[in-house]
Amino acid sequence: MSRFIFRNPFLLAFSVILGTGAGKVSAQRSDNVFTSDIAHFWTAFDSVQATQDAERQVGIMQVLYIDKGTAGLKRFMQLRNFDARKLVETIRKYPKFWASIRPNTMQVQPQVPVIQQYIEKFRELYPELRPANMYFSITAIRAAGVAIDSTALIGTEITMGNKYTDVSEFPDKRLANFFQSKETNNIIPVSVHEYVHTQQSTEGKSLLGQCIYEGACDFVTELVIGEPLTHSYILYGNKHLPELKAQFQKEMYSEDYSNWLYNGNKVAVGDLGYFMGYAISKAYYEQAKDKKKALREIISLNYADMKAVTGFLNTSGFYGDSVFLLGGH
Incomplete structure (x- = not known):
């Protein structure tokens, strides 16, 4: 969320029993x-x-x-x-x-x-x-x-x-x-x-890779909780998908994240790159016949590998029949 410098706008507990006193927070812990x-x-x-x-x-x-x-x-x-x-x-x-x-x-x-x-x-x-x-x-x-x-x-x-x-x-x-x-x-x-x-191995080295790195976590979160996320960038993104896709296509191989990520203090709706990565991951999952395999591939993707993230994008069908070459259009 990632790593969120005010980055994401965005853990997890296993066995834990927490007690409370009157008007104060418990200070107990479990193994995790x-x-x-x-x-x-x-x-x-x-x-x-x-x-x-x-x-x-x-x-x-x-x-x-x-x-x-x-x-x-x-x-x-x-x-x-x-x-x-x-x-x-x-x-x-x-x-x-x-x-x-x-x-x-x-x-x-x-x-x-x-x-x-x-x-x-x-x-x-x-x-x-x-x-x-x-x-x-x-x-x-x-x-x-x-x-x-x-x-x-x-x-x-x-x-x-x-x-x-x-x-x-x-x-x-x-x-x-x-x-x-x-x-x-x-x-x-x-x-x-x-x-x-914590399950991913690396961050991205391009806008495309970093957006999938972040957005994949939102998509998996949505799968896990079983209901749509209500983050402002997802609500906005769903309403403005065509224009966002067109603009993202122009910039996705850039190493400049400033228009898409970690910019919530600069624009009315920041972190739209999270939405793009979320939407690409969702498209990848939905086109797959084997959902468990698709989920493994989303989480284990080498987001720093331009060839891998380009292949992931092409397979997702996010841009229809368009096929992108490594590092270019």
């Missing part, structure tokens, strides 16, 4: 799912509010959140470049946002059994499924989801946002655009999306 970062963050958050000394606030965040953080939080910090100081800066700058998102983050626990069911459904569809670790953390409003190797990282403060979350303090529309189509939180589709990424 780690949730303690949520509780530690809000403990640090409350302590930060008790002083106006900025340096002391940073120290509190370091000791009560980061020093107690999971391996997933540490990895998240490295991948998305945030630390105690940046966390405190976001707390000071966006108090309305944090007040509105806090109750949502406490709803992770009830979702975990549902996510577990969807991961088991994924395993039924894709028996080759490899186990992955999942970490629910809170970032400096950096990412909804990031997958790296066999680890899926969830930015809970973004994933749990919806159209009712207060984003009035932000200077751009990236969060508003991300949340606008969501009546409730986005935890399940983002979780499954990031889990699919």
Whole structure:
């Protein structure tokens, strides 16, 4: 989702039993799912509010959140470049946002059994499924989801946002655009999306490859949850498919992603490349007689191989009878 710099607008639990206390998040974990970062963050958050000394606030965040953080939080910090100081800066700058998102983050626990069911459904569809670790953390409003190797990282403060979350303090529309189509939180589709990424081997090296890399995860997520996704880029894409196909064809072998991916802060409907990859993957799956084999091929595709992604596109029939040559039209 991927890796979502605010990239995707976009994990998965196996055996987990989470308890709650009155008004607080449980800090339990299972062998694959780690949730303690949520509780530690809000403990640090409350302590930060008790002083106006900025340096002391940073120290509190370091000791009560980061020093107690999971391996997933540490990895998240490295991948998305945030630390105690940046966390405190976001707390000071966006108090309305944090007040509105806090109750949502406490709803992770009830979702975990549902996510577990969807991961088991994924395993039924894709028996080759490899186990992955999942970490629910809170970032400096950096990412909804990031997958790296066999680890899926969830930015809970973004994933749990919806159209009712207060984003009035932000200077751009990236969060508003991300949340606008969501009546409730986005935890399940983002979780499954990031889990699919843990099953892939490589990102793309062209716009076509990267769009399939990202969009394949949305298509597989839709298969797993058994209902259409409501991401804004999918809703828009379905309504504007002919013109998007024509424009994408002109750019798909480019290494410039800026018109199609990771651009939710620049345009009204960003990440339309996710939709293109989703639609191509869906076409590939629908034309296949052997659906299990097609699913394996979608997930195991070498997205960095221009010949492989071109062949995938041709086989999908997404552009009808048109046949594309390697790296060209």
